[in-house]
Amino acid sequence: MLLLLKSIQKHFGGVVALRDGNLEVSAGEVHLLMGENGAGKSTLMKIVAGMLGPDGGEMHWQGRSVHFHDPAEAASHGIAMVHQESMLAPHLSVAENIFLGREPKLPLGWVNRRRMAERAQRIIEEHHFPLQAEWRVDKLSPAGKQMVEICRAIQQGSSLLIFDEPTSSLSETETREVFRIVSALRERGIGVIYITHRLEELRMIGDRVTVLRDGVTVHTAPLADVSTNEIIRHMVGREITTIYTRAALPPGEELLRVEHLTREPVLRDINFSLRAGEIVGMAGLIGAGRTELCRALFGIDGIQRGSMQVAGQRVRIRSPRDAVQRGLALIPEDRQRAGLATALPIRHNFTIASLARVSRFGFLNQNAERRIATDYIGRLRIRAASTRQLAGRLSGGNQQKVAIAKWLVGGARIFLFDEPTRGIDVGAKIEVFEMMDELVRGGAAILMVSSEMSELLQVADRILVMRQGRISGELSGHITQEQIMRYAAFEISSATTEEPRVAERPE
Amino acid sequence: MIQRLLPFFTLIALFIILSIASPNFLTSTNLSSVVRQTAVINIMALGMTAIIISGGIDLSVGSMLALAGLLGTMTMEKQGIALGMMVGLTAGMTCGFANGLMTTSLRINPFIVTLGTMGIFRGLALIISNGLPVHEIPPSFSYLAEGTLLRVPVVLWILLLCAVAMHVLLEHTRLGRYAFSIGSNPEAAYYAGVPVRFHTTAVYAIAGLLTGLAGMIEASRLMTGQPTGGQGYELTAIAAVVIGGGSLRGGEGSVLGTLVGAFIMGLLANGSDLLGTNPYWQQVIIGAVIILAVSFDELRKRRMAK
Numbered sequence: 001m002l003l004l005l006k007s008i009q010k011h012f013g014g015v016v017a018l019r020d021g022n023l024e025v026s027a028g029e030v031h032l033l034m035g036e037n038g039a040g041k042s043t044l045m046k047i048v049a050g051m052l053g054p055d056g057g058e059m060h061w062q063g064r065s066v067h068f069h070d071p072a073e074a075a076s077h078g079i080a081m082v083h084q085e086s087m088l089a090p091h092l093s094v095a096e097n098i099f100l101g102r103e104p105k106l107p108l109g110w111v112n113r114r115r116m117a118e119r120a121q122r123i124i125e126e127h128h129f130p131l132q133a134e135w136r137v138d139k140l141s142p143a144g145k146q147m148v149e150i151c152r153a154i155q156q157g158s159s160l161l162i163f164d165e166p167t168s169s170l171s172e173t174e175t176r177e178v179f180r181i182v183s184a185l186r187e188r189g190i191g192v193i194y195i196t197h198r199l200e201e202l203r204m205i206g207d208r209v210t211v212l213r214d215g216v217t218v219h220t221a222p223l224a225d226v227s228t229n230e231i232i233r234h235m236v237g238r239e240i241t242t243i244y245t246r247a248a249l250p251p252g253e254e255l256l257r258v259e260h261l262t263r264e265p266v267l268r269d270i271n272f273s274l275r276a277g278e279i280v281g282m283a284g285l286i287g288a289g290r291t292e293l294c295r296a297l298f299g300i301d302g303i304q305r306g307s308m309q310v311a312g313q314r315v316r317i318r319s320p321r322d323a324v325q326r327g328l329a330l331i332p333e334d335r336q337r338a339g340l341a342t343a344l345p346i347r348h349n350f351t352i353a354s355l356a357r358v359s360r361f362g363f364l365n366q367n368a369e370r371r372i373a374t375d376y377i378g379r380l381r382i383r384a385a386s387t388r389q390l391a392g393r394l395s396g397g398n399q400q401k402v403a404i405a406k407w408l409v410g411g412a413r414i415f416l417f418d419e420p421t422r423g424i425d426v427g428a429k430i431e432v433f434e435m436m437d438e439l440v441r442g443g444a445a446i447l448m449v450s451s452e453m454s455e456l457l458q459v460a461d462r463i464l465v466m467r468q469g470r471i472s473g474e475l476s477g478h479i480t481q482e483q484i485m486r487y488a489a490f491e492i493s494s495a496t497t498e499e500p501r502v503a504e505r506p507e
Numbered sequence: 508m509i510q511r512l513l514p515f516f517t518l519i520a521l522f523i524i525l526s527i528a529s530p531n532f533l534t535s536t537n538l539s540s541v542v543r544q545t546a547v548i549n550i551m552a553l554g555m556t557a558i559i560i561s562g563g564i565d566l567s568v569g570s571m572l573a574l575a576g577l578l579g580t581m582t583m584e585k586q587g588i589a590l591g592m593m594v595g596l597t598a599g600m601t602c603g604f605a606n607g608l609m610t611t612s613l614r615i616n617p618f619i620v621t622l623g624t625m626g627i628f629r630g631l632a633l634i635i636s637n638g639l640p641v642h643e644i645p646p647s648f649s650y651l652a653e654g655t656l657l658r659v660p661v662v663l664w665i666l667l668l669c670a671v672a673m674h675v676l677l678e679h680t681r682l683g684r685y686a687f688s689i690g691s692n693p694e695a696a697y698y699a700g701v702p703v704r705f706h707t708t709a710v711y712a713i714a715g716l717l718t719g720l721a722g723m724i725e726a727s728r729l730m731t732g733q734p735t736g737g738q739g740y741e742l743t744a745i746a747a748v749v750i751g752g753g754s755l756r757g758g759e760g761s762v763l764g765t766l767v768g769a770f771i772m773g774l775l776a777n778g779s780d781l782l783g784t785n786p787y788w789q790q791v792i793i794g795a796v797i798i799l800a801v802s803f804d805e806l807r808k809r810r811m812a813k
Contacts, residue, residue, distance in 0.1 A: 300698070324700030338698050341691035343758045352688050353699040355681045362680050406699060 001063070002027050002160055002191040003048065003079075008057035010043050010215075012393075017043040019215040021057065023193075025160065030182060030192045032202050032223070035212035036235055036397070036425040041195050044212065045162050048193075049081040050074030080153035081162040082146055090138035094131050095120035098151045123151050127184060130177070143174035150181060160191040171285070179205050202231075211235055232426055244430055244458045246437045251461075252276030254312065255445040256414050258297070261306030266292040268469045270306065274414060274445035279436060281460030282449040283484045288466040290449045291333060294416045297447075298323045298330040310414065324353055326414075329407035331400075333418040333449075339403035342392025346384055347373040349391045349402050354410030376405045380435065397428025404435060415439060417448045421455060433459050453481045513803055514751055514767045521774045529781040537777070539660045543652060543728065545773035546662035547572075549766060550721040551740060552747040553673045554603075554714025556765045558617075559748050560677065561710045562690035562757025565606060566621040568718045568744060570628035572737035575599040576722035577632050580641040580732030588648050595726070596719040602628055603715015607708030625741070632734040641732035652727035662724055669717060674762040676713070686710050690757025746793070747772060750800040771796065 001024055008021035018040045025031045035041050046052040047059070050068030059066055061077055068074040071081075088097045095117045096103075104112040104119065120133040129147045131140075137148060146166055153161050166178050182192055182205050196202060202209065203223065211219040211234040219226075219234040254275050261270040266289045274280055284290050295301045297308070299317040308315055310326045317323045323330070332338040340349055350373045351358050358368045373387040380401045384394060391402055400420065407415065417436070421429045436446055436459065450456050456463055462476035465487035473487030525532040532538075551568050558565050579595025606624055610617040654661045677683035685706040688696040697703050726732050749755065750771055751764025772793055779789045 298698075319700075320698050321700040321702055330698060332698060337692075338694045341688050341695050341758070343691045344687060348684065348688065352684070352696065352701065355684060359681050362682065364679050364681060364684060366679070 001025075002061070004058075004060040005044070005048070006058040006060075008044060008047060008059065009055045010040075010047065010052065011055060016215055018047075018054075020217060021047075021212065021215065022217040022220075023210050024220075025191045025193055027159065027191050028186055028189045029207045030186050030194055030205050032206040032209040033193055033195045033212065034202075034209060034231060034235060036395075036427050039212040039235070039425075040215040041212055042164065043215075045081065045164060045193065045195065048074070048160075049079055049162060051081075075156055075158070078157060078159040079162070080149075080156060080158040080160070081164065082149045082153065082166060083164055088137050088145055088148055090136075092137060093133065094124075094135050094137060094140075094148050094151070095133040097137050097148050098123065098133075098155050100152070102156070119155075120151070123154055127151075127154070127181065129181075141174065143171075143177060146178065147181070150185075158190070160193070161185060162193045162195075164195050166194070166196075175201070202228075235426060244433050246279075246433070246459065248461045249277035249440060251278050252443065255310065256297075256447075257309040259307050259309075261293075261296065261303055261308070263292065263296050263301060263303045266469050267296060267303070270471055272464055272471060272474075274447060276413070276443045276445050277440050278462075279440055279446045279448055279460050281456035281463035282447055282466060283451075283453060283456055283463055284466035284488050288488065289469040290466050291418055292469075293466070294330060294332075294418050294447070294449060297416060298328060324410065324412070327412050328414045328416065329353075329410070329412035330416045331403055331407070331418060331420055333422065335399055335403045340391045340399055342399075343390060345388045346377075346382070346391045346394065346402050347387040350376055350405055350409050353406050357409070357411075372409055376408065380405055381431065397424040397431070400424055400428070400432060401435070404432070408439075413444045415444055415446045417446060417450075419449060419451065421450065421452070429455075453484050456484070457481065514764060514771065514800060517800075518767050518771050518774070521771060521778070525774060525778045525781070529778070531781055532778070537781070539655075539663075541770075541773050541777045542660050542663045542666075544777070545769050546652075546660075546666050547721045547725050547728070548740060548743050548747060548772075549666050549769040550669055550717050550724070552744040552765045552769050553669055553762060554717035555744045556748050556751075556753060556760045556762060557673065557677060557683075557686055557710045558714050559745070559753045559755060560690050560757065560760040561686040561707055562693060563610065563617040563707065563711070564621065564745070564755065565603075565711065565714060566618065566741050567602070567606060567625040567628055568714070569737040569740040570625045570632065571599055571602045571715060571718045572722040572725060572740060573734055574602065574628045574632040574635075574722075575719040576726040576736060577636055577641060577732040577734050579719075579723050580644055580726050581635075583645060583648065584641065584643045588645055591648075592723055595723040596716055599719020599722060600712050600716040603718065604708065604712040606715070607711030610711070611704040611707050629734075636732070636734040638734060640734065642730075644726070644730055644732070648727050649730055650727075652724050665720070665724070669720070670762050670766055673717075677762060682706055682709060687758055690759075692758075743772065744769075746797050750797060752804055754804075768800070 003023070003025040005021055005023040008018055010018040021040060021044045023033070023044065033041050033045070043052065047054050050071045050073050053069070066077065089100065092100070098120045099116050104115045106112045117133045124131045124133060129151065131144060131147055137145060140148065150161070163182070182194065185192055194206065206223045209221060209223050209226065209231060210217060211231060213235060252275055254273050256274040258273065259271050262268055270293060282290050292301065296303050297317070299319045299322050308317060315326055317326065341352070347369060351369050355364065358365050358372065370387055376382070377384055377387065382398050382401050384398065391399060394402065420432050424432070436448070440446055448456070448460060457479060462474060463479055463484060464471050465473040465475065465484055467488055475483055551572065555565060555568065575595045575598040578598045579591045582594040583591030602624070606617070606621055609615060609620045650661065652662060656664055677686065685696065685701050688701060689703055689707060693703060722737070725736060747769035748760055748765050750768030751761065751766070753760030753764065775793055775796065776789055779786070779792065
């Protein structure tokens with residue numbers, strides 16, 4: 001046995017993050033670690049990697065009791081973590097990053113660059129990574145960066161690799177590549193701990209699964225012995241149906257109409273409309289222009305041609321401020337960077353987009369503000385100690401709720417959700433869907449961008465598909481994933497009803 | 508929480524130590540001289556607090572202080588005190604406004620913009636005055652810096668008024684809230700529809716106004732308009748904010764903290780004068796205090812994050 005954790009405990013101030021964390025990992029095993037946001041997965045892994053010290057419990061590494069004081073100590077024992085967000089030096093080369101801190105030396109402490117490049121190239125070739133030793137890291141895709149981190153772990157002779165949601169920002173091809181590498185690591189007898197939220201992924205790579213809930217290890221089993229539904233049940237602690245369904249509402253008045261919107265080269269002649277009570281899905285491959293469309297609609301990026309109408313009125317939106325005043329709301333893909341002020345209390349985050357509602361002559365009414373915050377924390381079931389808690393200290397799902405609540409307070413009616421469920425767990429996902437449903441019941445319209453087709457099928461009333469900056473198709477009624485894929489990946493005219501001939505012309 | 512109050516305790520401890528160590532410390536003459544000496548820096552530091560909270564910095568306030576004081580006193584020579592004061596304040600506000608406008612519209616880092624205007628304002632002051640100080644000031648103008656009202660120095664009243672106003676501005680108005688949100692995460696603020704440019708510019712203009720006021724008090728204290736005055740004040744003002752818990756990364760800082768920070772430095776200077784410490788050591792001590800204060804603060808934040 002490689003790693004054994006026994007009733008690990010950890011608390012931050014008054015908040016208990018881990019109550020009873022147990023985990024065992026063998027060599028040559030891919031061990032999945034699952035749980036809702038805030039269940040304690042990341043905390044547990046940070047303890048293993050030496051980034052945090054436990055408050056109680058035992059940790060055994062290769063049969064011996066250990067206690068790591070910092071990541072370097074964990075690394076020297078052969079434990080490495082591949083981070084969700086890259087921890088590399090972007091201006092250095094792949095080789096330099098692989099050897100960072102342990103460069104091959106010449107006498108007098110000079111770096112032996114030739115040797116470093118050769119050895120890096122050897123690691124890359126041995127594992128068939130699509131990399132070159134001399135490439136600069138900031139030119140790499142997120143997947144490429146992860147591979148560099150994996151190379152580094154291999155170079156350090158790690159015997160345990162921790163992956164924290166490695167595929168959450170990757171395309172499908174890249175995801176497959178990561179899977180291939182994980183399997184290769186397993187075959188070499190390396191232990192892998194793999195944190196994921198994507199249920200579809202787990203059977204493709206995992207051997208065993210451990211589920212955490214509220215800081216407690218609730219279940220460990222070989223993956224072959226548990227059904228996906230069982231895992232979900234352990235995660236949320238209650239029976240839920242995997243498939244979320246909502247009843248479509250009769251569409252109301254037209255809230256948003258977009259005509260001929262163009263921003264070369266990312267957006268070309270976009271036409272669509274949103275009605276009150278509607279959730280419209282937006283599918284497409286990565287790079288099809290979906291995020292760019294949201295940004296252009298919200299006034300972040302300028303447009304060259306085209307017009308927009310909000311509730312029948314022609315408007316020009318040149319900045320997010322214009323957009324907010326017209327009742328638009330954007331929940332951006334990257335909420336840490338663009339959706340929240342993480343160092344400010346959640347109370348301030350709730351009202352930031354609508355301070356005019358809680359102020360008079362420029363002065364804030366802090367009682368009103370506190371009431372709003374308390375109200376939304378209750379209504380949205382946000383897990384927070386108080387309205388003064390810093391937004392950055394909430395879990396991902398709760399952060400997303402705060403980012404959405406900001407717009408509810410302001411009374412927005414047209415919502416642009418860009419990948420609203422990225423990086424949040426099943427329970428929180430369903431809560432986000434419920435929030436969206438509640439919004440449209442209250443007369444709002446939603447455009448929901450998502451890369452998870454199954455989600456769109458569950459939530460959206462109709463689905464627009466984007467491909468290379470254009471809307472390549474619109475689907476409604478009984479929609480299948482295959483249909484979406486066709487419009488997203490292949491060239492077909494949206495008017496054809498007959499079976500499109502796609503097989504001969506893959507892109 | 509206790510660590511957050513550390514600057515405050517330091518100030519009290521310093522006060523007690525000095526009261527015991529020197530019989531001349533706890534006298535109204537000495538205390539009002541401390542207030543008079545620190546009032547100028549204090550008022551500038553209040554403006555700097557708002558700037559630093561909004562994620563900015565202003566290196567030009569020392570030169571701005573000299574320019575505002577000079578223009579104010581020059582006006583005073585012929586047009587009287589009231590108009591002179593107005594010119595001084597307006598000059599400060601205009602300079603701050605220019606700083607804000609340049610950072611927001613040219614999108615240049617405020618460090619660079621104000622490094623530039625630090626030279627520009629200083630140069631303008633020297634050009635306008637031909638390098639010579641203004642001396643012909645109405646004698647009654649000294650009341651501003653030296654006078655008392657209800658047995659309390661006038662400058663202390665002014666400082667208190669400014670501090671209360673700045674506290675209300677930061678904690679109870681939209682402008683203040685926007686300043687915090689811009690400093691904490693400018694992109695999120697922009698996405699939320701916050702008029703980032705307008706409020707950033709406003710913050711610099713308000714800080715400029717306070718610097719103009721400080722410039723007039725400085726002129727009254729010295730009874731001259733000095734084109735070469737205020738050198739190095741910008742760093743002392745920044746130090747006061749930082750000792751008081753302000754973060755150069757933005758989003759953090761408070762009026763009370765800044766006042767405490769400025770008074771800590773004021774007491775250190777006053778104490779070493781009273782105790783006859785070598786004045787050269789003063790700079791070493793104050794430098795060490797800045798580093799200590801910030802490292803304690805970082806330690807506290809890191810422990811909170813864990």
